[in-house]
Amino acid sequence: MNNTYHLTQPGGTPHGPYSLEAIKDMMAKGQINSQTLCYTEGMQNWAPISTIIPGHVIPPPPSAPVANDIKPRAAYVILGIFLGYLGIHNFYAGYVNKGVAQLLITLLSCTVFTPIVFIWNIIEVCTVNKDAKGIPFS
Numbered sequence: 001m002n003n004t005y006h007l008t009q010p011g012g013t014p015h016g017p018y019s020l021e022a023i024k025d026m027m028a029k030g031q032i033n034s035q036t037l038c039y040t041e042g043m044q045n046w047a048p049i050s051t052i053i054p055g056h057v058i059p060p061p062p063s064a065p066v067a068n069d070i071k072p073r074a075a076y077v078i079l080g081i082f083l084g085y086l087g088i089h090n091f092y093a094g095y096v097n098k099g100v101a102q103l104l105i106t107l108l109s110c111t112v113f114t115p116i117v118f119i120w121n122i123i124e125v126c127t128v129n130k131d132a133k134g135i136p137f138s
Contacts, residue, residue, distance in 0.1 A: 006039045007032065008046065014039070023053060073137035077125045084121030085114045094132030098124075 004017035007026075018026070026032045037046040038053070071093065080089035087102030102120065105113050130136050 004040065005052070007049065008037050008039075009035060010037065020053070023049070027053075069133065069135050070138045071131055071135075073129070076128070076137055080121045080125035084125070085111075085117045089121065089125065093128065093137075096132075 003020060005020070005023055006014045006016035007018060007023070008014040023032065023038075032049060034048065034050060036049045038049040039046045040052065076089050076093055079092050083089065085102065085106045087099030087106075090096070090099035090102065102117050105117055
């Protein structure tokens with residue numbers, strides 16, 4: 001084998017050649033993951049890079065959101081309309097700081113500022129499309 005390598009993702013376009021040092025640098029920067037395939041002169045087929053360059057930690061590929069993590073948008077909207085003045089919809093979506101702020105504004109003002117919080121909630125339920133983890137509502 002020589003000292004240059006070609007890389008690709010499954011079903012992707014091959015790139016290279018790269019030196020071993022360049023590949024190690026890409027690994028350190030997280031540009032290569034465990035699904036990256038490698039080929040070098042003398043090999044019959046592409047193989048996972050971890051089998052070609054052993055001893056280096058290669059991060060797993062980015063994972064898609066788990067079905068349990070995806071929240072229905074309808075629940076967020078309903079909570080925002082009916083219980084938004086208490087910040088419940090923001091707790092549901094993982095926006096804890098906003099939820100605490102809405103709850104405290106309502107409780108500490110003895111509900112005087114509830115109309116202002118309600119307008120804030122309507123704007124949120126119309127504009128927020130992702131939870132605090134960045135996962136889109138379904």
